[in-house]
Amino acid sequence: MFTGIIEELGTIEKMAKGQESIALTIGAKKVIVDLKVGDSIAVNGVCLTVTSFTNTKFTTDVMPETVHATSLSQLQIGSVVNLERAMAANGRFGGHFVSGHIDEVGTILRKRSFANAVYFNIKTSHESTALCIPRGSIAIDGISLTIFDLQKEMVTISIIPHTFNQTTLGFKREGDLVNIETDLLGKYIAKQLQTKSTTLTEDFLQQNGF
Structure with a gap:
């Protein structure tokens, strides 16, 4: 889960393209401070998993579904991207609930x-x-x-x-x-309205806890 408050701008250093997948290497500073393999980072709003990292960059895989559903395939070496680490439970909530799943x-x-x-x-x-x-x-x-x-x-x-x-x-x-x-x-x-009722009534609101 993310908040939509960008922590820093990263730079695409390497793109290893498969037939329908991409491995991205992204240069960064702030988001690497407490990073661990398996952590989630939002890259231009897309939730991706860190597979490896150094003091100056991290690598992440982009699977076929994500390649097709997002703009990440448009990136090039040198492209600048928005970066945000997953929200910490003890941090300030400055934006809104952002899942990192692109519509x-x-x-x-x-x-x-x-x-x-x-x-x-x-x-x-x-x-x-x-x-x-x-x-x-x-x-x-x-x-x-x-x-x-x-x-x-x-x-x-x-x-x-x-x-x-x-x-x-x-x-x-x-x-x-x-x-x-x-x-x-x-x-x-x-989704709730589509699956249960298309009309708001007093009974509907009571049954759903309102």
Whole structure:
């Protein structure tokens, strides 16, 4: 489990590509401090398992399903990536619940500056936007962000200068791909409604503990 608060930017040092898999070697500093083999690290929002590490880098495997479902296959040697270690039980919870399981890959349609903010319009599927709410949370490339505007197949997020400078969004351009994970709590609620009832009634709420 992650929070969507990026700890540092890493750099892709090596990519060993199989037919449908990838082994990534990523240069980093902060996330390696207390690292162990088997630990989880979110790389551009994708939960990956550390297979080996040194004082300056770590290696992780990307399985076929993850290659197909995320934007990691677009990475190249020298690409910069967002990194976050799994949430510590005694740490501050600064973002929102982020699982590291990507729902889909979106496309940046428009990037524009206004005052001290930068707005991104991101194309998504109707299935993803149906799980979003205005002022709700969404993870874009692993970054916990607030939805500024919502349309049928597009979300708009607004970021402050700190997020622009400390994450990969500062490098992103119109047409670039991003990993999208909608709010985990919203997905559970939607599933509950789909499997049990499509109508909210007093009896339904009581039966489900509300």
